[in-house]
Amino acid sequence: MDRIAEFGTVSFDIFKAAAQEEWGLTDEAANETYNSLKLPKRATAGSAGYDFYTPFDITLEPGETVKIPTGIRAKMENGWVLMIFPRSGLGFKYRLMLDNTVGVIDSDYYYSDNEGHIMIKLTNYSGIGKSAQSGKTLTLKAGQGFAQGVFLPFGITTDDDTDTARNGGFGSTG
Numbered sequence: 001m002d003r004i005a006e007f008g009t010v011s012f013d014i015f016k017a018a019a020q021e022e023w024g025l026t027d028e029a030a031n032e033t034y035n036s037l038k039l040p041k042r043a044t045a046g047s048a049g050y051d052f053y054t055p056f057d058i059t060l061e062p063g064e065t066v067k068i069p070t071g072i073r074a075k076m077e078n079g080w081v082l083m084i085f086p087r088s089g090l091g092f093k094y095r096l097m098l099d100n101t102v103g104v105i106d107s108d109y110y111y112s113d114n115e116g117h118i119m120i121k122l123t124n125y126s127g128i129g130k131s132a133q134s135g136k137t138l139t140l141k142a143g144q145g146f147a148q149g150v151f152l153p154f155g156i157t158t159d160d161d162t163d164t165a166r167n168g169g170f171g172s173t174g
Helices: 012-023 027-035 088-094 107-111
Strands: 005-009 050-053 058-060 065-069 072-076 080-086 096-098 103-106 119-124 138-140 145-153
Touching: 012 027, 012 065, 058 065, 058 119, 072 080, 072 107, 080 088, 080 096, 088 096, 103 107, 103 145, 119 145
Parallel strands: none
Antiparallel strands: 005 072, 050 145, 058 138, 065 119, 080 103, 080 145, 096 119
8 A cells, every 4th residue: 555645733723713713612622622633543454544533522413514623634645635525324324424525635735824724514414305314413522533534546637737836725726
């Protein structure tokens, strides 16, 4: 297997700003949460996905959406991308889905002003739609796996001449 990436945390200031904006955490709660962040890990030697863990307790009612500041960033070699998916079991049990269907973390995102902070936006779709299972409230405890990231190589066209630098996340490239 190729060893092409490493996970780390964003600075406390970057995490605190996101945690306060999205969740209203106090400075003290943001500091405590930041100090207990877990880096993504594979569950087994044969796992392709790296589990991402909740930074704090989360309750997600049917139809509810949350944006989770993970505090995590990924430094990877050029030519690779990190794809983010919900954990399979949560998708089956709660119809938990990422709002952008699949998260795409590009190798140059690491160098953005936000330090490549990976934010994951989820919706609990249980109980929504005609064929949906009955609505179920999803409760995740701090440190519980909720998403998984898979590193994949990618190619570009032979006539590609892009030289634009990234600075930002969601929608930052147009």
